[in-house]
Amino acid sequence: MQPKTAPTPAYYKPTIPSQKRRAPWHNYYGKSAYMVTFNKQRECPALSTLEYTQPETAFTNLTPTGQILQGQIEATPGLRPEVKIHDYVIMPDHVHILLEVLQPMQSHLGDVIQAIKATTTSRIRKLVGDPDLDAFEEGFHDRVIIDDQQFERVRSYILDNPRRLAVRRANPDFFRLVSSLTIGGHECRAYGNLQLLENPFKEQVVVHRADSPDQRARNRARLLYTAANGGVLVSPFISPAEKVIRDEAEEAGSRFILITNDTIADRYKPAGHDFDLCNEGRLLIISPGIDTGFPASHPITRATCLALNALAATLAAGR
Numbered sequence: 001m002q003p004k005t006a007p008t009p010a011y012y013k014p015t016i017p018s019q020k021r022r023a024p025w026h027n028y029y030g031k032s033a034y035m036v037t038f039n040k041q042r043e044c045p046a047l048s049t050l051e052y053t054q055p056e057t058a059f060t061n062l063t064p065t066g067q068i069l070q071g072q073i074e075a076t077p078g079l080r081p082e083v084k085i086h087d088y089v090i091m092p093d094h095v096h097i098l099l100e101v102l103q104p105m106q107s108h109l110g111d112v113i114q115a116i117k118a119t120t121t122s123r124i125r126k127l128v129g130d131p132d133l134d135a136f137e138e139g140f141h142d143r144v145i146i147d148d149q150q151f152e153r154v155r156s157y158i159l160d161n162p163r164r165l166a167v168r169r170a171n172p173d174f175f176r177l178v179s180s181l182t183i184g185g186h187e188c189r190a191y192g193n194l195q196l197l198e199n200p201f202k203e204q205v206v207v208h209r210a211d212s213p214d215q216r217a218r219n220r221a222r223l224l225y226t227a228a229n230g231g232v233l234v235s236p237f238i239s240p241a242e243k244v245i246r247d248e249a250e251e252a253g254s255r256f257i258l259i260t261n262d263t264i265a266d267r268y269k270p271a272g273h274d275f276d277l278c279n280e281g282r283l284l285i286i287s288p289g290i291d292t293g294f295p296a297s298h299p300i301t302r303a304t305c306l307a308l309n310a311l312a313a314t315l316a317a318g319r
Helices: 064-079 111-129 150-161 161-170 193-196 212-230 240-251 272-279 300-315
Strands: 034-038 048-049 059-062 084-092 094-101 141-145 176-183 186-192 200-202 232-237 255-259 283-287
Touching: 034 111, 034 150, 048 232, 059 064, 059 084, 064 084, 064 094, 064 111, 064 186, 084 150, 094 150, 141 150, 141 255, 150 161, 161 212, 176 300, 193 255, 193 283, 200 212, 200 300, 212 232, 232 240, 232 300, 240 255, 255 300, 272 283
Parallel strands: 200 232, 232 255, 255 283
Antiparallel strands: 034 094, 034 141, 048 059, 084 094, 176 186, 186 283
16 A cells, blocks of 8 residues: 655745755655754754763763653654654754654654654743744755665764764864865865865876876875875875775875865764864865856766866865
């Protein structure tokens, strides 16, 4: 039996720039697993405080507003037996929930999240004595979990959130977000260690198909020399050969300026290995964005590759 097609709920407004659109190919009524994220409004009291002596020991201590949200998250399976909550973390200004839809639902996933947010908001309003308080930003972000391996990566990411926040607070200069940075006439966004832009020894990493084996060997030697001697390698690192050089350069202690056509949003945070490089002050991520004439495409096109490599060349030349 196919789930009923429900009308688009009023809170779901895909034209709002601050809200991520749902995946158009995915059935949000069917069985699946998700990481769901939503943020509190600035006016809402903090959901938790971060406690730690060392980043590795960091944990969140829920405030009264966070305790209300926790209660609604944990009550959800009792209200909707099709939904299982696997893990969640309530950070000071946002929440991540790893949940699974066990059976097809009559409601859209958005209705499940809206119910959590609406009831929590109602109870927070009573707590703070403000009947007009908007506790949460509109909408939510979701990531569809495609397999067990990704499920475990997401679970680790969620549970690691307090440590990651503690690391960013300990090294704020390595996790800076700049919303407007002009490079070669293009307005870009950047995240990471901005001091890497000032390094006088920057080299572009680009491997052309027409390069001879001898030329590739000479370029590799030059790039690894730069990497081992305090320089910065600049590239989108798109081709397999460029990624190999990045891996070798990282072992040599290199620093990197990574050019990407992915959007660096206001709440952007690098994941996985890029986060660790940021923590070491070895990475700056730069995005020209989609409003500067750079094509945004997934999978990436040749035109995008050329545009990103041109920006890398400008940076490496110090312009």
